[in-house]
Amino acid sequence: MRMKRVVNYLAIIGLGLTIGACRDKDEENEEETVKPQVEITMDPMYDQQFLSSENVIFTTEEGYRVKLREMKVILTDLRNGNHLLSPAAIYDSKKGRTLLKVNGTSSDFGSLSFNIGVDSVLNHSDPAAFPNDHALNIVNASDMHWSWNPGYIFFKVELIADTLDDGIDNFNHPVTYHVGMDETFRSTQFTGLNWNNAGNSVEQLRLKVDLKRLLQNGNSTVDIKTEFMTHSAPAQLPLSIKLAENFKAALTSY
Amino acid sequence: MKLLPGFIGVIVLISACKKEPKIYEPTPYSLDIPSHFPDMPIPADNPMTVEGVALGRKLFYETRLSLDNTIACASCHAPSKGFSDDRTFSVGVNGTVGRRQSMALVNLGWQQFFFWDGRAKTLEEQILQPVPDPTEMHLQWKEAQKRLENDLEYKRLFVKAFGTQFIDSTYVAKAIAQFLRTMISANSKYDVMYKYANNMQLTPSEYQIYQTVSIQEWAGYDLFQSLNGADCFHCHNGALMQVQRYSNNGLDATFSDLGRGAVTGNTSDNGTFKIPSLRNIEFTAPYMHDGRFSTLDEVINHYSHQIKISPTIDPMIEFAFQGGVQLDANEKSLLKAFLLTMTDHSFFTNPAFSDPN
Numbered sequence: 283m284r285m286k287r288v289v290n291y292l293a294i295i296g297l298g299l300t301i302g303a304c305r306d307k308d309e310e311n312e313e314e315t316v317k318p319q320v321e322i323t324m325d326p327m328y329d330q331q332f333l334s335s336e337n338v339i340f341t342t343e344e345g346y347r348v349k350l351r352e353m354k355v356i357l358t359d360l361r362n363g364n365h366l367l368s369p370a371a372i373y374d375s376k377k378g379r380t381l382l383k384v385n386g387t388s389s390d391f392g393s394l395s396f397n398i399g400v401d402s403v404l405n406h407s408d409p410a411a412f413p414n415d416h417a418l419n420i421v422n423a424s425d426m427h428w429s430w431n432p433g434y435i436f437f438k439v440e441l442i443a444d445t446l447d448d449g450i451d452n453f454n455h456p457v458t459y460h461v462g463m464d465e466t467f468r469s470t471q472f473t474g475l476n477w478n479n480a481g482n483s484v485e486q487l488r489l490k491v492d493l494k495r496l497l498q499n500g501n502s503t504v505d506i507k508t509e510f511m512t513h514s515a516p517a518q519l520p521l522s523i524k525l526a527e528n529f530k531a532a533l534t535s536y
Numbered sequence: 537m538k539l540l541p542g543f544i545g546v547i548v549l550i551s552a553c554k555k556e557p558k559i560y561e562p563t564p565y566s567l568d569i570p571s572h573f574p575d576m577p578i579p580a581d582n583p584m585t586v587e588g589v590a591l592g593r594k595l596f597y598e599t600r601l602s603l604d605n606t607i608a609c610a611s612c613h614a615p616s617k618g619f620s621d622d623r624t625f626s627v628g629v630n631g632t633v634g635r636r637q638s639m640a641l642v643n644l645g646w647q648q649f650f651f652w653d654g655r656a657k658t659l660e661e662q663i664l665q666p667v668p669d670p671t672e673m674h675l676q677w678k679e680a681q682k683r684l685e686n687d688l689e690y691k692r693l694f695v696k697a698f699g700t701q702f703i704d705s706t707y708v709a710k711a712i713a714q715f716l717r718t719m720i721s722a723n724s725k726y727d728v729m730y731k732y733a734n735n736m737q738l739t740p741s742e743y744q745i746y747q748t749v750s751i752q753e754w755a756g757y758d759l760f761q762s763l764n765g766a767d768c769f770h771c772h773n774g775a776l777m778q779v780q781r782y783s784n785n786g787l788d789a790t791f792s793d794l795g796r797g798a799v800t801g802n803t804s805d806n807g808t809f810k811i812p813s814l815r816n817i818e819f820t821a822p823y824m825h826d827g828r829f830s831t832l833d834e835v836i837n838h839y840s841h842q843i844k845i846s847p848t849i850d851p852m853i854e855f856a857f858q859g860g861v862q863l864d865a866n867e868k869s870l871l872k873a874f875l876l877t878m879t880d881h882s883f884f885t886n887p888a889f890s891d892p893n
Contacts, residue, residue, distance in 0.1 A: 336804040351804065351851070408736070410574040410775060421574050421646050425779035429761065429769065430734040440851050456851035511854060513770075515763050 318387045318483045322360075322394070323379040326353045329494045333375075342497060345447050346506060348457075351440040352376060353491065356417065356426055358404070360396040370400075370417035372426065381489070388477035388485045395471040398530060399436030402464045406433050428462065432514065435462045437529055439496065445507050457510045459525050466514065466526035472535055488536055495532035502528055560699035562587045565714070567645075570722035572731050572775045576645040582660060582710045584717060587697040590892070592715025594693065595708055597891040600683045602673035603629045609666070609712065610891065612638040615884050618819035619719070624827035628672040635671070635793070637827035640820040642813055642883070645717035648780045652809045652825045653799045659716060663709040677705040684708070719889055721815050722775070725749060725877040729757055730775060749877070756874025759867055763854070766839065766871050767861055770852035771811045777878060782808035783850040786843035786860075787824060795825065797848075807848050818879045832875055836868050 326333040328340035333350040341347050353375040360367040360382060373381050399405075400418065409420035409427050418434070420427055426435045441457035472487075480486040497504045502524055512518040512525065562585035567576055578584055595601070599608045612626040613619040621638035628634060636652050644650075650662035666672040667680055684690045684703045691701050698707050728745045731738055738746055759765035760772075771785075772778055782796045784807040791797075797806035809825045823829040829838065843853055843860045855861050863871065883889075 336802065349804075408572070408734070410572060412574070414575050414577045419574050420774055420776075421577070421648070421780075424648075425770075425773075425781050427774065429773060442847075442851075453847060454845070456849070458851040458854075513763050513854075 316483045317385050318485070319383055320386050320388060320391065320477070320485050320487065321383045321480065322381045322487045322489065324355070324373045324381050324489045324491065325379055326350055326375055327490045327492050329492065333493070340493070342494075342506065344505070344507070346455075347444040347451075347453070348506070349442050349453060350375065350493070351442055353437070353439050354426055354435075355437040355491070356399060356423070356434055357381070357396045358400050358418075360394070362390065362394060363392045368417075372417045372422065383484075388475070388487075391475055391477075391487075393471055393473045394475060394487065395469065397467065397469045398526070398533070399462065399467040400434045401467060405462075405464060405467075406430055409434075432463050435460050435514075436466055436526070437461050439493070439525075441493075441506065443506055455507070455510065457506045458512070459522075460513045461522045461525050461529070463514045463519060463522065465519060466522050468526050468530045470530055470533060476535055490534060490536050491529070492532045492534065496525065496528045499528040499531045504528065560695065562697060562699075565589050565718070567718065568720070570720065570727070570775070572727065572734075572736055573643075573720075573722060574646065574775075576717060578645075578717070579658065579660070582713060584714050585697060587693070588711050588714040589718055590715075591693045591697040592711035592713065593889070594690075594892050595712050596715055597893055600687075601667050601675060601680050601708075603675045607673050609663075612672075613641045615889060616819075618642070618816040618884065619889075620820040622821060624822050626672070628669070629674045632671045632674070636825050637822060639810075639812060640816060641716060641719060642721045642815050643776055644719065646776055649810065653796050654782060654810055655799050659713040660706075660709040663712045663716075664705055667705070680708070681705065719883075721880040721883040723882045724815065724880040725753070726777070726815075726874075727775070727880075729753070729877060733757075750873065752870050752873040753877050756870040756872070757877075759863075759871050760874050765861070765867070766836075766863060767852075767854060768839075768871075771850075772814045776813055777815050778811050778813040781811060783811050783852070784808045784846060784848045785824075785839075786845070786849055786853055786856055787826075787828070787838070789844045789846050791846070793826065804848055807846060808850075814875065815878050816880055816883065818876050819884070832872055833868070836863065836871055839863075840868065 331338070331340050333340065336349055336351055339347050339349055355373040356370065357373070358370045360371060367384055368382055371382050404418065409418065409423060412419040414421070417423065423434060426438070427433070428435060438461070439459045442453045443455040443457055444451060444453045445455050446452060475487055478486045478488060497506065504521070504524060509521055512521045514522040565584035565586050565588070567584060569576060596609045599605050601608065607629055612621045614621065619641035624637060625634045626638045639652065644659055647659070650656040650659065656662035656665065667675055668677060681703050690703065694703050694707060695701055697711055700707070725745055725748070728738065728742045729749055731742065732746055760768045770779070771783055782805065788807065791807040794806045796808040797803060817832065821830055823835050829835045838860070840860045840863045843856045845856055849856050
């Protein structure tokens with residue numbers, strides 16, 4: 283009698299475990315709930331004009347016709363308040379507008395802060411030592427790194443311009459701004475964030491870099507005809523510092 | 537009879553817990569990553585194994601992967617030529633001539649795109665292309681698969697590497713990719729100079745090499761890194777001696793080969809090509825995507841005086857408007873001395889990379 287009871291208990295436990303073991307699979311098959319996400323994007327613009335491809339032409343205040351060839355930016359220490367979102371991210375105009383995408387909702391966000399560039403300690407450390415998925419790893423940073431000294435290129439803006447107002451397309455004036463060195467490191471913060479519903483449970487915070495502001499920020503102007511190149515070498519550093527200040531002002535949410 | 541439900545329950549329980557028998561247990565391959573290199577990203581679906589690498593090495597030298605059994609991967613990527621080809625254009629089966637210079641195979645595990653025009657995004661994807669290409673090995677993968685399956689040795693090696701006797705192009709590509717990822721070159725004089733210049737610790741043997749670096753080689757290094765010197769570092773930099781992007785380096789004013797532009801259809805990519813590593817450049821002539829330069833002197837002359845302006849010229853070529861960086865004879869000689877420091881003899885002669893057949 284006792285034996286029979288034990289065996290029956292075993293049977294019940296066995297079936298229970300078997301069903302339990304199968305439950306996970308059943309649950310996997312259930313439709314997964316889409317987790318809400320927030321996405322931070324970046325767009326190069328000239329005033330209100332989106333520079334969505336390398337063939338879009340904008341006209342500067344001086345009447346120069348210009349195309350954006352490439353814009354890349356390294357942002358570090360991206361934070362929502364005190365909460366670290368990502369140690370580093372690279373925006374690359376050739377690779378799409380998403381800068382960062384994380385789980386959460388806009389209500390979780392109080393503010394957004396980050397550095398434009400890399401602080402002096404990281405800037406001169408071994409670029410091969412970062413983990414593979416870190417934006418500052420030399421494989422990911424690639425052409426955004428010069429060498430251990432001077433370190434990373436914090437942002438680059440490359441334009442090609444037609445500076446002759448003669449009605450003939452002749453985009454032959456390259457403009458190259460490669461801004462880096464510790465002196466051009468800047469930090470910025472956004473509050474009162476304006477989130478947009480992008481559908482699919484994604485809320486977007488859209489940042490833009492307004493090239494109009496990059497070239498003219500109050501009294502701080504850059505004439506692409508004469509100030510057309512910096513690689514942040516010592517003699518070029520004043521232009522790089524001016525561009526770093528203007529870039530910070532040009533970077534806004536919209 | 538009354539005990540039956542209990543027994544059934546126990547049997548169900550046991551069978552639910554029974555694990556699938558393991559078919560194969562490949563040995564993990566441990567890559568020896570140089571101290572000044574980043575970790576190598578390995579694709580999750582193609583982990584490195586000793587058996588996979590051994591199979592890949594054999595396949596790399598396998599001529600049966602070509603239509604007439606004459607050409608292997610190594611035919612156009614020969615160890616003695618820096619895993620490149622000294623012909624301007626490689627010759628495929630039946631003498632068919634290709635249209636671009638064979639790229640040197642080095643440190644491929646860190647590359648983010650492949651071919652001069654970047655049309656392959658992964659190493660595995662790249663390896664799939666030369667076999668059926670009519671200008672290269674010109675063999676349909678189905679036929680290649682049949683040939684390998686008829687070879688008992690290969691069947692055994694595929695079982696050991698991937699746990700399957702079924703051979704297809706995917707497994708072939710995975711095996712060769714594993715082998716190619718082991719081909720790390722980081723043992724040149726330049727590596728020692730790079731580590732020294734960046735305050736990295738040198739081993740005793742590296743210190744000995746450091747003491748042999750000549751004044752001319754250091755002067756060439758400075759020129760290479762200088763904006764107002766040879767200005768090479770925008771494209772050739774770091775431990776890999778390259779940056780990973782495309783560039784129009786001023787070879788032509790108009791393009792007979794659109795390069796990256798033919799892949800993207802974007803006119804702003806016309807005439808741009810993948811920037812190659814300069815490692816072992818002493819042995820990888822001829823140079824450029826079309827092999828137009830036979831010697832390093834010709835290459836240096838190009839960047840000094842022969843840059844041609846076109847709408848997509850790389851803006852990094854700062855002195856393009858005057859034809860180049862205008863190096864004088866002495867500077868050219870110093871730059872060449874530095875370029876020769878990138879030779880890694882141990883790489884070509886490494887027995888682990890030689891033909892096992």
